[in-house]
Amino acid sequence: MSQAILHGIRVISLCSGIAGSAAGLQLREAGAEVVMVESPSNPARLNAALFATLNRGKRSITLDLHNANDHQQLQRLLASADVVLHDFTPQVAAAHGLQDAQLIKVFPNLVISAISGWPQRYALANALPRETLILARLGLLDEQPGHREGPVFVRMPFANWLACWLCVIGVMARLIARDRDGRGGIAHTSLAQAALVPMTMHWNRAQTPTPTFAKGLDKHIPIPLHPCADGRWLHVHYSPDKAPWMATALAALGEAEVTRLNALWPPSHVAPNFGANKAVIATRPAQDWVEHFWQHDVAAQIAAPFGAIYFDEQARLNGYVVEVDDVVLGKTLQPGPAWKVQPPARVGGSAPVAGEGNKQLLNAAPKPALAASAGGSLAPLHGLKVLDLGAYLAGPFACLLLADLGAEVIKVEAPKGDAMRRLERIFSGTQRGKLGVALQLGDSQTEAVVQALARWADVVHHNMRLPAARKLKVDYDSLKALNPQLLYCHVSAYGPSGPRADWPGFDQLMQASCGWEVEQGGAGQPPMWLRFGVGDFFAGLSSVYALLLGLYQRNHTGAGQMVNSSLLGATLLTMSEAVGRADGSVSAIEHMDGEQTGLSDSHRLYACRDAWIAVAALLPDEVERFHSVTGEHPVDYFAGLTQHAALEHLADANVPAEAVLEAQLDAFLDSPEHAAAGLHTHYPHAVYGDLQQIGAFWDFGDLPLSLQRPPPALGQHTRQVLEGLGFASDELERLAAAGLLTL
Template sequence: MNDLPILQGIRVIELAGGIAGPAAGLQLSEAGADVIRIEPPGGAPDSEAVLFSVLNRGKRRLALDLDSPAGRASLARLLDHSDVLLHDLGPAQALAHGLDDVALSRNYPRLIVSAIGGWPARHPLANAPARETLVLARLGLLDEQPGHRDGPIFVRMPFANWLAAWFCAIGIMARLIARRRDGRGGVAHTSLAQAALAPMSMHWSRAQQPTPAFARGLSKSTPIPLHRCLDGVWVHVHYSPDKAPWMAEALAAMGPAAVAAENATYPPSHVAPNFGANKAIMATRPARDWVEHFWAHDVAAQVAAPFGAIYASTQARVNGYVLALDDPRRGTVLQPGPAYTGAPPPRVRGPLQGLEEVAPATPRARLQAAPVAPAGDAALPPLAGVKVLDLGAYLAGPFATMLLADLGAEVIKVEPPDGDAMRRLERVFAGTQRGKLGVTLKLGEPGAEPALAALVRWADVVHHNIRLPAARKLGVDHAALSAIKPSLVFCHISAYGPAGEQKDWPGFDQLMQAACGWETACGGAGNPPMWLRFGVGDYFAALSSVFAVLLALYRQSEDGQGQMVSASLLGATLPTVAEAVMLADGSVTPIAALDAAQTGVSPDHRLYRCLDGWLAVAALDACEAQALAALAGAPGQREAWFAARRREQALTLLSAARVPAEPALERQGEAFHDDPGHAAAGLHARYRHAVYGELEQVGAFWDFGDLPLTLDRAPPALGQHSRQVWKLLGLDAAQVAALEQQGLSSTLQPSNGHP
């Protein structure tokens, strides 16, 4: 096998600040690309920050004054010899710098350009400041987060930035794959808004003929099983702990009447039928005793840890999710490592480098223009021709394969005849399944083996998140499937990583939020921990797995060899802790704390309540902060200033003073689908579903310009395409009949006029 880094020879120019752009550049760098980061003379304004030192480790840093002719000429020379430009300029800014898509395509036909804006280029807000809080406020997502008070809640975790970084890196990889096919570059844009909407795919959808379960959705008021223990420490338990011996004994001792009385004090929970009784019982023992007992009995649970404590985790270290680096300012520190594994594995290139004043030599020849495509040739999606077998369930696995389908891959989803475990949450299930052909097959049964083998021989990629001991019993582990097809790219998502004591343990998004300290951080000063409702760990894991798959496919196009890649909930969530590092003495560097009212992290970056609603302010540079102070007074006076005004009046005054602000919209689930600006930007998708009729969902997560996405196939009903798939794979009528007679497969029977 080729041991050279997969992206060796690829040069990336990074012109971006904040989190999303640098985090995407870091992924490309550690996959082998030569990343040259462009900063202003004297360095970036945040170059002293811990987060900057992590996100920009190992990259080359170059000072260029892009407002000067010499600086622009140096950048042009670099682009002549580069494969990718990654930037965070809005369309107007890009045009002013001569870096708009039209100019770049004309001057550098093989260059791949990925912009991360606040909003898509075709959105009315495309040139608004790319500030996450403002994007979430305008979308209405701050109102989707439960809190310790009514109204929109400031979301402390910058999840949209971290998701956007993965979308950017994936878009670039998809374009690199397409460039090998088509011989030309092009755009691979994404935005904070598109990234923020990814988790809403499980909530914001609308059906012409919804079933009661689809219409009900998953309310933000559903109680989350975060329980305070005897020692005051909180534990997050996922699914019912009732069968764990201590809990079972305590429930029996309480008796049915007392259990019912405790349960009645809380709304019903879809994950824990005895939520109230569980909470009362958890208060009788220390947290560590509970989690060790739960772990011993296969119950998924995690302490809601302080922010950054995860760096001391043996499980994180053994998987390389935490690494030690010699920080030039802080000495030896522990910080996040790579989030996925592959062959060869991602390689950390060392700590933050110094800022260079002279552009590096460019030994590569200038990239040549692409051949002109024959007239009339239809543009293909980036992953056209790639075949993916999806054996996953819940969220992380299926969302990953849905993204591959969006990018043009043909995806077959396999689920048992009685359905994926998430089908009971119909809207959540549908939000991870579009673009797939749905087939039912009871894995692990001898009679199903020929059908499984046919599926594997058809596929280029197999992807799932079944726990590996169960996968081996079912015959869908890497060893079993690569024996059928050695060239297979096999991707597995686990909870805690492929190595260590916890490698086969159950785990869910909520537990990774707890372990990494985000539940504590999102609760606000002095408050109980709070789960971030957006299921971010599942989406981080899905995206990191897609990046790993695309790297493997890129390498496979060179050597024809298959490989196993892996991602995990823990590995993908841990990079978001990069705001802090652990010092040699075991202490963790401080982060900006969310206030007790859950309104924000400073007077300049927070939510304010007006006479008729909330708005968000993000005055993040010195000039903006000064303008806010001149308009609304000192920090102690501002709440009164906002409270005395209607929201539109306050926003008009803030805009005139050049203070970035947006309304914190509420109850946007329905309004989202009716917004013409969102429609113009491609944020809507619509197709006909076999059960729901017309189905509307969150739309495109990328803009590839001349290359289309594939957003025209509704999520499959149970068994909808079984016979179609078996015919595609060459199974004859007798084989299909045998599968159905043995209860190993089933097919949708149309009824009530549904297609």
């Protein structure tokens, strides 16, 4: 068997949170040796299921970083490493001798990736990195709809999972740049930047917006989650009206009754007969409906209990669920790699026993020095040429990230426009940094243009279904014949193998099948979609990681390949806080209360007299101090206080808490503090004038990001790009007259 892509790369991980630990897992399964440095009494081990999953296949060294001798051992360990991961604030990192400047000076080849709570240039850089508090401060808890008015607790730690992917993308981009430049450096991200990833859809502001852009997508739009006759709920994406059972039932109801039922609900942007659909779906069991919809190409999933996906055939066939014999838990089912490359991912065995590597690993030889180039600092992916054939969210967002990292990206969409252009703010949020070409694929008259683009590209990336790609002659085999070194990256819904390989799928359906809609609904309540579109972003980010693994491999071997990720695989990874068992059971997790306020007295939202606060007291001493302040009835205690007074009382007792900010779009984009930290940016747009959007997702220190190019208007760069590839102006005019191009 050939060596894994990251064979020979050593990673030292000083992470205790989900994001950093999961990042180490991704690097380990791409072939790196990952050595976790933990304290002799590591509290992360108390969460047995999460620890077992996130640390499988790693090595363990126990060190007390407050001990001078152990600190020297850490320095020797770093000399043997290529990458160091940590989730310390800058202040804590400095206390452990891990400040950036010192590491870069002593270990110039080392790639350093920190996942802090906030960017290191931000005023809150040293604040406690607790996700709930960060979401509260950003105003994101007010962005999630609930069963009641007011801000809502978010059950999935989505910022941690997004930060995991941002971290490994940053590390891979730095390793690729290190091969080019001969030096390491930083590749930092934060939970705050990760939390802002999905807000690219919503937090945009234009100087001259169109009415559609200005409207955006309200959080209260009805979501097609429908109760069925057996009490289970079904999430249906887009209109099910053409499915035979639905069509027959709508006809039987008659136009007047359909109109009446629809009027009971606000208009839906995905289903014109939302109310009538709901009434009809209530007449049959969920399993009957989902099988019927699947037979007729209607995207749908039952809102399943948390962990049920471990026993799903499609997940097992694609390796998104793996069997691991853990030293503590025994035989378990765990989330497998969410991406596929060649050579393939290597699933590790049990998480390590604490300190098992102390004798062997602490005497490792230092890495030999690299020869640094004399050139200037270039963006990490400078010179990479990317052809973006994607639509909706996952594919285009992935290519936005590649553009941010310095790649030259050409977006190709149909002359009538990407399907998402009707949702202008969401569309714009995934298109920054690209040159826009409006071109009809699949027509014999444009075949030469498509072939020229394929020969130009280093990378082709898309998320259309593969049968459609083959029909349009943009599948891997067709394009590889034109460009043998091509890297071809595909994002599917359900993975490349199994009975659902070519099915349609969307973020909402993955949330349903992985149990997150049930969990976000709260105890005893109907399921609820997490509005942040996390499955699309998980899939897009994991595809970029797979692509950079492929690029790293190609840079060393010269061989191109097809890599892929999927919505199902990337969302299933977030199930890591539970494991499946051979008897069909699933380990326990914390459930949110029916009021959607939180998980416990000490980790939840509280309504004060005038506003809300978030409390995240997670350690035993913090919980004790919390109860010493609030007594036995914290709800009543906070109801009698103003938000300001409540936060003062908690701060005096050193209890982690934060004000829950609301209606923050304009406040966020108005903030010069956010701008200075790179959390938002702006540029001139051809239609919208000055356009403000979410900013940088990384800090590479000496390597710049590329955030200057706005999203393209339809066909804005068609002539520029195609003339640059050698096509004459009169030929382009002919294709435009035939409706095959937009110039």
